[in-house]
Amino acid sequence: MNKDTVTLKDILGDPLIAECWEFNYLHDIDFLMAAFDPDVRHLVKVHVVHGFWKREDPSRLALQEMASRHPNVTLHNAFLPEMFGTHHSKMMILIRHDDTAQIVIHTANMIIRDWTNMTQAAWLSPRLPLIKPPQQQDNSQDAAARIGSGAKFKIDFLNYLRAYDARRTTCKPIIDQLAKYDFSAIRGSLIASVPGRHKLNDASPTKWGWAAMQQALQAVPLTPSQSEVAIQISSIATLGPTDTWLKTTFFRALSGGAAPHPGLPSSSRPDFKIVFPTPDEIRKSLDGYASGGSIHTKTQSSQQAKQLQYLRPLFCHWANDSADGAELPDNDGNAPVREAGRKRAAPHIKTYIRYGGKSAQTIDWALVTSANLSKQAWGEAAGGAAGEMRVSSYELGVLVWPGLYAEDATMRGTFLTDSLAPGEVEEGKAAVALRIPYNLPLQRYGKGEVPWVATASHAEPDWMGQVWEHG
Known part of the structure; x- marks a missing residue:
């Protein structure tokens, strides 16, 4: 049931988008670029932030090959100091020609299957305007640190982006840009x-x-x-x-x-x-x-x-x-x-x-x-x-x-x-x-029922007649 849902083209298809920073775990750059308006997709400055830090990683090599087909795409690999860590965040930051910015935080990898046949969710910020001149600003400090306010969200969001720059400059350009925008319309933590x-x-x-x-x-x-x-x-x-x-x-x-x-x-x-x-x-x-x-x-x-x-x-x-x-x-x-x-x-x-x-x-x-x-x-x-x-x-x-x-x-x-x-x-x-993405009330597992395990083999065919064999 797709009533009121959004597609990737709904989010990225506006010709007023000038720059996009795309953060994710898996990326299909051709799929991403196809979502932009066809008249401007070759002009949008696209930054792709990924977690494949090993130079010989096949996923990194595939990304580089895809990016080479799009001169306006720049790749950045995230700083990952922990052995078992991944770059799992899923987000887009959009800078627009009408002097607004938008943040989209979601659950889908940037691959076709995730945006079509699986259940996902996205939180879209309001369009954020540029900060007004100082004389027009509300300088009260009370709201600045209030949990749930746009001011607190901005502090936390920019601190999150600064984590990418712990060893080398990655996100400083977008941090400097976002600092100029007014986050006060955001409600959320x-x-x-x-x-x-x-x-x-x-x-x-x-x-x-x-x-x-x-x-x-x-x-x-x-x-x-x-x-x-x-x-x-x-x-x-x-x-x-x-x-x-x-x-x-x-x-x-x-x-x-x-x-x-x-x-x-x-x-x-x-x-x-x-x-x-x-x-x-x-x-x-x-x-x-x-x-x-x-x-x-x-x-x-x-x-x-x-x-x-x-x-x-x-x-x-x-x-x-x-x-x-x-x-x-x-x-x-x-x-x-x-x-x-x-x-x-x-x-x-x-x-x-x-x-x-x-x-x-x-x-x-x-x-x-x-x-x-x-x-x-x-x-x-x-x-x-x-x-x-x-x-x-x-x-x-x-x-x-x-x-x-x-x-x-x-x-x-x-x-x-x-x-x-x-x-x-x-x-x-x-x-x-x-x-809500699931039916309520919730149904508890019955006796003998177990969770899905992708690393186990499943001999009973699915609805398409396929079995799942794991080597």
């Missing part, structure tokens, strides 16, 4: 990761990984009722044989919120669910087993088997239509299944959403990000060092919550469309729509 060791208590206003999430959530009011956090990802890394990191570091960071208003009970710790497809859901997806090449976890080693044991109670289906899955909760018998229309488009999207209220009708906060469930993405304690975290990869996401839009606003999920129905909005109250 940047949640980013950059590789390296980071002090948790340093003076920098910008935190990384789970610490960034923990900091931002201190500004987010929570529904004073039972709630759940749905972690929906396309990859689960090796988290350890016990759930120590998952519960004491990651879930703890995601459980926080602003102090409740006087007279309201404090919000309890949320329940956590992990949305991840099974082999059957991959078999039935639009590309069948082929889409499983983009979705990863492992269960083969003894450590991974132990991890599966503690994750199993948290696992929920992507498509929510498994004959072997648990019965759908009836939510007091009156909550219909809300159909998202995406169950056959395999999930490469990554969303973290805190639902509150009866039948998960309201949303406390939502994050769309490149970050999967991994220590490399979110960070872990570095060698037992107190107050220090180690991050391996570049990641990028945006956190939003209803209070950014109005003091008494509510945020509600929408299905099959980006808009709320008239009856879903209380008269005189602000309501914010959030497109």
